[in-house]
Amino acid sequence: MSVSTTISELTHPPSPEVEHSTGVHDHPFYQKHHFETAEQQREAASFGMWLFLLTEIMFFGGLFMAYLLYRNWYYDAFVAASNTISMPLGLINTIVLISSSFTMAMAVWSAEVRNKKFLQISLLATVVLGFAFLGIKTGEYSDKFREHHVPGAAFDIRDFTTPPAGSKEKPLPIDVAEKTQIFFSLYFAMTGVHAVHMIIGIAILIVLLWKSNSGAYTSGYVQPIENFGLYWHFVDIVWIFLFPLLYLINRH
Amino acid sequence: MSDYTSNRNGEQVTSQNLTPVTASGQNLNAIDAPNVNNPEHVAHHIVSPVMYLSIFGVLMIGTLATVGFAYVPLGRLNAPVAIAIACTKAVFVVLFFMHVKYSSRLVKLTVASGFFTFLILVFMSLSDYVSRAWGQW
Numbered sequence: 001m002s003v004s005t006t007i008s009e010l011t012h013p014p015s016p017e018v019e020h021s022t023g024v025h026d027h028p029f030y031q032k033h034h035f036e037t038a039e040q041q042r043e044a045a046s047f048g049m050w051l052f053l054l055t056e057i058m059f060f061g062g063l064f065m066a067y068l069l070y071r072n073w074y075y076d077a078f079v080a081a082s083n084t085i086s087m088p089l090g091l092i093n094t095i096v097l098i099s100s101s102f103t104m105a106m107a108v109w110s111a112e113v114r115n116k117k118f119l120q121i122s123l124l125a126t127v128v129l130g131f132a133f134l135g136i137k138t139g140e141y142s143d144k145f146r147e148h149h150v151p152g153a154a155f156d157i158r159d160f161t162t163p164p165a166g167s168k169e170k171p172l173p174i175d176v177a178e179k180t181q182i183f184f185s186l187y188f189a190m191t192g193v194h195a196v197h198m199i200i201g202i203a204i205l206i207v208l209l210w211k212s213n214s215g216a217y218t219s220g221y222v223q224p225i226e227n228f229g230l231y232w233h234f235v236d237i238v239w240i241f242l243f244p245l246l247y248l249i250n251r252h
Numbered sequence: 253m254s255d256y257t258s259n260r261n262g263e264q265v266t267s268q269n270l271t272p273v274t275a276s277g278q279n280l281n282a283i284d285a286p287n288v289n290n291p292e293h294v295a296h297h298i299v300s301p302v303m304y305l306s307i308f309g310v311l312m313i314g315t316l317a318t319v320g321f322a323y324v325p326l327g328r329l330n331a332p333v334a335i336a337i338a339c340t341k342a343v344f345v346v347l348f349f350m351h352v353k354y355s356s357r358l359v360k361l362t363v364a365s366g367f368f369t370f371l372i373l374v375f376m377s378l379s380d381y382v383s384r385a386w387g388q389w
Contacts, residue, residue: 039296043358046359047358050363053366054362057367061370069377094315106301109298113298229349237341240345241335241338244334244335245338248319
């Protein structure tokens with residue numbers, strides 16, 4: 001026996017003889033060995049996903065709390081600022097996002113009934129609708145930049161102290177008009193963080209779409225699709241509240 | 253020998269093959285399948301596309317209603333109406349799109365505790381602000 005043999009035995013020890021799990025009992029290919037049953041694993045997965053979503057509720061909850069307070073404090077400024085953002089675009093985006101939630105729900109159904117083609121169509125539709133939402137949002141943001149309604153050094157209160165001709169808004173005193181910045185800060189923070197969630201969601205969707213090619217999600221392994229569905233619907237719920245709170249404070 | 257065993261208090265009993273049973277020996281899986289002793293074994297309910305489509309319809313109606321009501325001058329009531337519609341829509345999404353209606357009690361309780369914690373956040377913060385210098389900004 002040479003020294004090198006000994007070293008190679010040290011660095012590459014023979015694999016221990018462990019009985020493979022499939023030799024012990026039958027279970028689906030996606031079931032991890034520390035779960036007793038696939039149902040238990042599924043329940044643990046959705047429980048864990050919901051715990052994550054609870055942290056998300058509190059994350060957005062802080063922003064909603066700030067909104068609630070400042071809206072009560074500076075109501076007139078909030079009304080004037082809210083009426084400068086485009087209601088039709090907000091409405092279209094709401095419809096787009098609810099539609100994407102519907103296509104995501106159909107993706108979960110397709111995975112459950114093991115229809116790979118329809119799963120991929122549904123996921124793709126969700127991606128397309130997600131991009132449509134972000135595209136419209138980009139247009140809205142660029143309008144705000146053009147109008148100097150983005151909080152910061154370039155912010156201009158003239159639209160609020162001397163409303164443009166044809167506007168139904170009453171001119172605001174300068175100190176009140178300054179407070180519209182608080183509305184726009186919250187507008188950009190809340191819709192911005194929401195959009196970040198959309199971007200992350202679309203990235204995960206594309207990965208799911210890619211991996212669905214293998215057919216893993218349509219042979220019983222529904223959890224990744226289902227848990228992503230929970231995330232996507234949660235993002236939808238956030239928008240369901242953002243739309244009336246930001247776009248529809250006091251329309252007339 | 254009995255086909256089920258009792259614990260020290262003589263309450264919880266388990267059959268020899270680990271099927272959960274009541275004190276009188278009834279099979280709990282048969283009389284209350286989704287929950288009771290083993291919530292992780294809740295039956296997997298597949299929500300049908302027809303159901304998803306009708307929920308989608310409800311959400312669309314809610315969206316149009318929230319825009320419609322926004323243009324009706326209701327004074328102070330506009331905000332509560334908007335929030336009520338949004339909450340209704342959210343409940344439909346949670347119950348059906350997110351399958352909570354068909355989930356185990358563990359998941360139901362988890363979801364409820366999340367929204368309850370959010371309400372604590374709002375009520376505690378607001379009670380602080382309201383009780384200090386409200387209206388003097």
